[in-house]
Amino acid sequence: MPIPATITTNDPEEAWKFYISHGSKVxxxxxxxGLLASGKDPWDRQFVLGEVYTTPLENYKRTDFEEVVNCPCLFQEYIPKEIEIRVTIVKDQVFTAEIHSQESPATIYDWRRGGDLNNIxxxxxxxxxxxxxKCISLVERLGLNFGAIDMILTPSGEYVFLEINPNGQYGWIEVRTGLNISEAIAKALVDGGKE
Structure with a gap:
């Protein structure tokens, strides 16, 4: 599957070169x-200052990348979306949901940004x-029984792989679509990996 160009770096020069090489579409x-928190306990909501979502880097200058030196950052080529796809793999079962994030300006880059999941x-x-x-094969190759894969379906109909999370959330997908992921997980746990 196609994968957008991606780097993880804390080198400002490397980040800048990546940005320029992709025509500033990063x-x-x-x-x-992605929680911005103050205080000793970042999970205490009174200390949460905000959240960092997928953010487009538009009209950046070289000096804007100087802060990259402070921690590793992930930069990815931006791929236009028709819809976002969440593929949940449980052993050899595939549960796939569309997330229509492109229908609101607030959620174009990250469906979580809109604040009201019920409106998406x-x-x-x-x-x-x-x-x-390919999704099942990837989960197997990684030695997993579960994987939450984020993909994009482009306006031209191409599926593009973004990332896989070995413990990704799925509860909201069940609520919104009726896909019975929990039952598949429970069965996989009861079976203990037996075929």
Missing amino acids: VYKTLSD IHRIHRLPSDISE
Whole structure:
């Protein structure tokens, strides 16, 4: 599957060269949960200052990248989306949902940014069989029984792989689409990896 050009770096020069080489069509993503917090306990909501979502880097100058030296940053080539796709793999089962993030200006770059998940259309999606097989194969190659894969379906109909999370959230997908992921996980746990 196609994968956008991606780097993780804390070298300002490397980040700048990546940005320029992609015609300034680059997004920044956090490497962790993306919470900005103060105080000793970042999970105490009174200390949370905000969240960092996938952010487009538009009209940046070289000096804007100087702060990259302070911590590793993930930069990725921006790929236009028709819809976002969440593929949840449980062993050899594939559960796929569409997230219609492009219908609101607030959620174009990151569907989580809109603040009201109930206003974003979610639908069950049928992946082409070759893409489903590639997703299952990836999870198996990584030695996992579960994987939450984020993809994009481009306006031209191409599936583009973004990332895989070995413990990605799925509860909201069940609520919004009726896909029964929890039952598949429970069965996989009960079976204990037996075929």
